[in-house]
Amino acid sequence: MPANVGIAIGAGTDVAVGAGDIVLVRSDPRDVARIIALSRASYRKMLQDIWWAAGYNVVALPLAAGLLAPWGIVLSPAVGAVLMSASTVIVAVNAQRRPRVRL
Numbered sequence: 001m002p003a004n005v006g007i008a009i010g011a012g013t014d015v016a017v018g019a020g021d022i023v024l025v026r027s028d029p030r031d032v033a034r035i036i037a038l039s040r041a042s043y044r045k046m047l048q049d050i051w052w053a054a055g056y057n058v059v060a061l062p063l064a065a066g067l068l069a070p071w072g073i074v075l076s077p078a079v080g081a082v083l084m085s086a087s088t089v090i091v092a093v094n095a096q097r098r099p100r101v102r103l
Contacts, residue, residue: 007032049091056087 008020009027024031060083062068063075075083 007035045095045097049094052094053087053091060084060087 005022006020007022007024010023010025022035060075060080063073064080066074068074
């Protein structure tokens with residue numbers, strides 16, 4: 001289901017500017033296409049971050065719970081904490097790698 005977003009032009013009336021979810025500072029209708037491109041790029045990057053975090057947790061949580069302990073594979077709490085921090089850093093770096101969209 002698509003989202004509904006109100007776009008107002010900054011040179012418009014105060015009521016229109018107050019009602020808009022996004023306010024265009026310039027009176028250039030081409031900015032609408034740029035906003036859509038930016039939101040698509042952000043959404044793609046968000047999906048990458050979600051898949052990375054979910055994939056990491058699918059692998060790391062059973063290790064941390066000791067699922068492979070009968071075979072001698074045990075994850076110490078200190079290593080688990082370092083891996084969790086690394087996962088957070090990887091997601092943050094990936095978010096910063098979003099392609100720049102010229103506005």
